[in-house]
Amino acid sequence: MSYLKRSPWVIHYDGTSCNGCDIEVLASLAPRYDLERLGVINTGNPKHADIFLITGSMNDQNREVVQNIYEQMPDPKVVVAIGICATSGGIFSECYNVLGGVNKVLPVDIYVPGCAARPESIIDGVEKALKILEDKKHKLVAMGLGTEILAIEPANIEDAAEILALQKLAYQSEAELYNDFAFPPLMQTLSELKEDFKTIIFFKAVMNGIIIGSVRGYVKDDTCYIYRRIVHPIYQNLGIGKKLMNEIEFHFGFASRFEVFTGHKSKRNINFYERLGYRMFKCEKVNDKRHRVYMEKFADRI
Amino acid sequence: MKIFISIIAYITLAPFLGAILAGVDRKITARMQGRVGPPILQPFYDVLKLMEKESLVVRKSQNFYVVFFLIFIIFTGTLFFSGKDLLLVIFALTLAEIFFVLGGYKASSPYSIIGSQRALIQMMAYEPIIILAAVGMYMVTKSFYITDIISYDKPLFYFLPGLLFAFIYILPMKFSKSPFDLAYSHHAHQELVKGMTTEFSGRSLAMIEVAHWYENILMLGFVGLFFANNILIGVALTLSIYFLIIIIDNTFARVKWEMALMSSWIVGLLFGLGNIIFLFFVLR
Ligand code: SF4
Numbered sequence A: 001m002s003y004l005k006r007s008p009w010v011i012h013y014d015g016t017s018c019n020g021c022d023i024e025v026l027a028s029l030a031p032r033y034d035l036e037r038l039g040v041i042n043t044g045n046p047k048h049a050d051i052f053l054i055t056g057s058m059n060d061q062n063r064e065v066v067q068n069i070y071e072q073m074p075d076p077k078v079v080v081a082i083g084i085c086a087t088s089g090g091i092f093s094e095c096y097n098v099l100g101g102v103n104k105v106l107p108v109d110i111y112v113p114g115c116a117a118r119p120e121s122i123i124d125g126v127e128k129a130l131k132i133l134e135d136k137k138h139k140l141v142a143m144g145l146g147t148e149i150l151a152i153e154p155a156n157i158e159d160a161a162e163i164l165a166l167q168k169l170a171y172q173s174e175a176e177l178y179n180d181f182a183f184p185p186l187m188q189t190l191s192e193l194k195e196d197f198k199t200i201i202f203f204k205a206v207m208n209g210i211i212i213g214s215v216r217g218y219v220k221d222d223t224c225y226i227y228r229r230i231v232h233p234i235y236q237n238l239g240i241g242k243k244l245m246n247e248i249e250f251h252f253g254f255a256s257r258f259e260v261f262t263g264h265k266s267k268r269n270i271n272f273y274e275r276l277g278y279r280m281f282k283c284e285k286v287n288d289k290r291h292r293v294y295m296e297k298f299a300d301r302i
Numbered sequence B: 001m002k003i004f005i006s007i008i009a010y011i012t013l014a015p016f017l018g019a020i021l022a023g024v025d026r027k028i029t030a031r032m033q034g035r036v037g038p039p040i041l042q043p044f045y046d047v048l049k050l051m052e053k054e055s056l057v058v059r060k061s062q063n064f065y066v067v068f069f070l071i072f073i074i075f076t077g078t079l080f081f082s083g084k085d086l087l088l089v090i091f092a093l094t095l096a097e098i099f100f101v102l103g104g105y106k107a108s109s110p111y112s113i114i115g116s117q118r119a120l121i122q123m124m125a126y127e128p129i130i131i132l133a134a135v136g137m138y139m140v141t142k143s144f145y146i147t148d149i150i151s152y153d154k155p156l157f158y159f160l161p162g163l164l165f166a167f168i169y170i171l172p173m174k175f176s177k178s179p180f181d182l183a184y185s186h187h188a189h190q191e192l193v194k195g196m197t198t199e200f201s202g203r204s205l206a207m208i209e210v211a212h213w214y215e216n217i218l219m220l221g222f223v224g225l226f227f228a229n230n231i232l233i234g235v236a237l238t239l240s241i242y243f244l245i246i247i248i249d250n251t252f253a254r255v256k257w258e259m260a261l262m263s264s265w266i267v268g269l270l271f272g273l274g275n276i277i278f279l280f281f282v283l284r
Helices: A020-029 A061-072 A083-088 A119-145 A157-170 A171-180 A190-196 A240-251 A265-277 B001-032 B042-052 B060-081 B084-105 B111-140 B145-151 B160-175 B202-227 B231-251 B257-282
Strands: A009-014 A051-055 A078-082 A098-100 A110-112 A149-155 A201-209 A210-220 A223-231 A257-263 A279-285 A291-298
Touching: A009 A020, A009 A061, A009 A240, A020 A051, A020 A078, A020 A083, A051 A083, A051 A119, A078 A083, A078 A119, A083 A110, A110 A119, A119 B160, A149 A240, A157 A171, A157 A201, A157 A223, A171 A257, A201 A240, A210 A240, A223 A240, A257 B084, A265 A291, A279 B084, B001 B042, B001 B060, B001 B202, B001 B231, B042 B202, B060 B084, B060 B202, B084 B111, B084 B145, B084 B202, B084 B257, B111 B145, B111 B160, B111 B202, B111 B257, B145 B202, B160 B202, B160 B231, B160 B257, B202 B231
Parallel strands: A009 A051, A051 A078, A078 A110, A223 A257
Antiparallel strands: A149 A201, A201 A210, A210 A223, A257 A291, A279 A291
């Protein structure tokens, strides 16, 4: 059995808010509600934390802070957004500097409603977060042991909605990186995506009946264009992206040249493609915020 | 053979006792604050959870130091509980602490470095008193061997009340409790995040916790030397001193490092050295 449930250590961050929820989080740790009886410790140190409690909305300044805290937390970890501000921006949502809820920056696992969220509901949220924490642990272990079977197969038009949802989730971090929330993958609508299915081949990575990754591509003039390789944030760094790439390259094995592109700041993507044998050949400006790096690979190099 | 049994008993039982002690400590603290508090076995859950977590490291060598911290604490404890030389125990314990401090420095985050610096200051503060305690015990029993010290027929604190007081004064440093939880504390987020352990996570943090369990039992054993002639009364008095430390922990705020250093030296000089000078004339 897993002990994650018995000893959840939290870290608490307050974004743009009225401090109402902030105080309620502390109230739930104080004697009257005493979260510590469930083993909760307020650590104040991301490296010791399992649960990230965020109150208040995100703005341009705290975005980086929140991202930084999240990245310093060791896996498995969960994010709990507390209060309406953290859920959607709440009363601050129309401020010029407010981006919206926490989900604009991080993948949120639990939303606790309320303005202010009451300590009872915060405790309930933490309880629910514990279940997710265990699930994530099981997934990590299962992936490590290879007991969960990953299937890579062609996708069809019925998968469009699921792939679109995944695409929006997976591209959050990219949009975040460039501070460009009008990113085409985020703006795509379901009907546009369905239209794509007529001309483009889609592959999906399925685990336990759920699509956790996808990639698409087409061939034109003997060149295979591969793009939008997406993997669910929980399953990143587990080699799924590489399996998707291998599958689609194999499928279009008749093409003599393969081409991919990514953003100039996405160092991890560039490294990833370089490991797969791609080389950079041009860089193009898309808009003020973003350049596109094109990478290619020739078939005889495979 | 007897030595062998006590070594095995220490290595296997000390972490359990230490963890239960820490659990009881948290429970009592919670009750003192009007809370329900976590279950007694909470420290076990914490460590078992930490074993399940990913271990993030800044530099690989930081974990190396933590491993040596654990090994030397266990080594010191076995020396102590197998009745070896008290001075050797003290020096081995210092060495173990130094490994921990080096680990804190190696992690090179501002918080862990501040924690390590403060740990060094605390060592400067408590080390004289610990050595004076050993000297006092030697003067009474004419031996540094723990087997001889515990077989002395009268309780040592009859002769060493001042040293016992000084020793209790510096105990919060060893247990990292208020008012001397400068280097590493569960309660000082705003000030130093988590002090020396800031950059440790997962397995290495679990190792540090386990080492602290061993260390706490060792320190309580040291306190027990003052009452060693009767085991039952000795254990009872030692535990009540631990309870006293918990009360102090909950009553006092954290002091500045100058205060910690100065006050423990003054207490050490007045009560520790005073006690020894007194003994010198009485026992002559
Ligand atoms: S949800 Fe309401 S109470 Fe909570 S921080 Fe926002 S405005 Fe304040």
